[in-house]
Amino acid sequence: KTNTAMLDVYSTINSVSQNFSLPSAPPLPPPSSPPTVSRYELQKRRDWNTFGQYLRNHKPPLILSRCSGANILEFLKYLDQFGKTKVHNCNCPFFGDPHPPAPCNCPLKQAWGSLDALIGRLRAAFEENGGRTETNPFGARAVRLYLKEVRDTQAKARGIAYEKKKRRNIKQRISTNICD
Secondary structure, rough: HHHHHHHHHHHHHHHHHHOOOOOOOOOOOOOOOOOOOOOOHHHHHHHHHHHHHHHHHOOOOHHHEEEEEEHHHHHHHHHHOOEEEOOOOOOOOOOOOOOOOOOOOOOOOOOHHHHHHHHHHHHHHHOOOOHHHHHOOOHHHHHHHHHHHHHHHHHOOOOOOOOOOOOOHHHHEEEHHHHO
């Protein structure tokens, strides 16, 4: 009789729990996906890691806090070996020709636009990694002058004059649009 009573109590509890639901915790939101990182941020991280690797492999190894504009110039010149832009030498018959008719032995270098963008990303990464703006080696005067020299040299070598775009004031833009 005791076993039967126990079974009855158990079945009663079981049926009650099936008929009445206890308040449950609110459902958990689905696990959030990691925030998407922009292409710029990915490239900046990749560039920063590449520069860090360059510092570690440098003979003798360099530390970031001791880097100067001269070290950055050395890094930019090192990158030229991986360039894909043909830059004609002064004595090349195709110097100044934007569309040379034949191949030549002039070196391939990094394009000015690529170097300029790289320095911009590395300047930002330096500051994001704890560096101070006033000690940022990527913003050194020597680096800015080098980039200007590369831009001018590559423009001459390809026969393309680089002219800085002049900003027109708003009144000129409005009057130009009205006349068009």
